[in-house]
Amino acid sequence: MLYAIAAVILSYLLGSVSFSIMAAKLVKGIDIRQHGSGNAGATNTLRVLGKGPGIIVFLLDIGKGIAAVLLGAALSGQSDWVPVLCGLAAIVGHNWPIWYRFKGGKGVATTVGVMATLAFIPALIAGIITILVIAITRYVSLGSLVFAVLTPIILVIMEASLPILLVSLILGIFSFIRHRTNIVKLWQGQENKLGAKKGQ
Template sequence: MWGITIVLPLLLSYLIGSVSFSYFIAKRMQNIDIREHGSGNAGATNTLRVLGKGPAAFVFVLDALKGMSAVGVAMLLNTENQTIWMLAGVLAVVGHNWPVYLGFRGGKGIATTIGVTVLLSFTAAIIAGVLAILFIVISRYVSLGSLVYTAGVPIGIAFDSYPNTYLYLSLVLTALAVYRHRENLKNLFQGKERKI
C-alpha cells in the first residue's frame, strides 16, 4: 500500500516536473534547443530573452501549473500526509531542474516552486511574491527576485501555522534555487548579471 501512497506520487511528481515546456515551445516555434541560446536555461526567463513576452508568460504559467499538478496528484494518492504533498512539490522542482527526458539539463525551478508553494502555503507565497516583484521592479534582476522569493517563503511559513515539515522542505527549495542560481549570484557580486 505504501507503494501507491508514497512511492507512486513521488515518482509521478518527478516525471511531471521533468516535462520542459520551455524546451518544447522553443522547438515548436523556432525548431531550436533553447538550452543552446541565451543563458542556456530551459525556463521562463530565458524564454523571454529568446522568444519574447508571450511565450515566456505561457511557459511561466505552465511551469507553475506543473508544480501544482504534482502536488495535486500526491493529494489524490495520499489524502492525509502533508509531508508527502510538500515532498512531491520538491521532486517536481528537481524534475524541472534535472529532467529525465532531456538528459538532466533543465531549468532553475522558480515557476514550478511558485506553483507548489502557492498551493501549499498560500499566505507565505503571496508575501514572498510581492517582495520578489518589488525587487525585480527596482533592480531589474529576475535572478535576485527569484532568490528573494525562495528565501521569503520559509520565513513566511515559520511565522504561520504550517506543518514543521513545510518549513524544512521549503528550505530545501531555497537551497535548490541558490544552487541553480550560483552563477547568477557570482555575476551579481561582480556586477555582470543581465537585467531584463
C-alpha cells in the first residue's frame, strides 16, 4: 500500500515537470505562459519556439505518461488500479504542476502516453483518427477532443478492463474542461489553426 501511494505521488511530481516552460526558458529566456495561447504545452511550444522544440516537448510529455504508468506497474504488485492512478496523477501534475504555481498545460500529449501504455491498440486507433482530423482541419484542439471522445468508446467496444475504462472517461472530462475556451472559439469560428501565430 505504501509503495502504491509513493508511486502515485512520484507520478504527480513527474507530471509537474513542464518541459514546455523549461524549453522556453532555455531557448528564448521567456515564460511560455505569457506568449501565444498562454498554454504550457507542446502546441504552444511549436508556435512560439518552432518545430524542433515543439516536437521535443511533445515527445517528452508523452514520455512522462509512459514513465508514470510503468512506475505504477513496477510498484503495484498485482493491482490493476495503481498504474491507472499513476497515469492519472501524471496528467494532473502536467495540468496543475506544483513546481509552477499549478498553471500548466492541457495534458494532451501526456494523456497519449498514458493511454498508449495502458491500452495500446485502442489508443492507436483513436490516435490515427485524431491525426487525420488535425491534418484535415488544422485544429489541434478539435483533434484533442476527438481523441478524448473516441478512446473510451473504442475501449468499450474492445471490452477493456474497468480501471482503464474509468480513467479514459476521467481524462476525457479533463480534456473538455481544459479545452473549454477552445470549444467556444471553435463554435464561433475563431479558433486558431495549426500554423497560425497564436496558439490554441
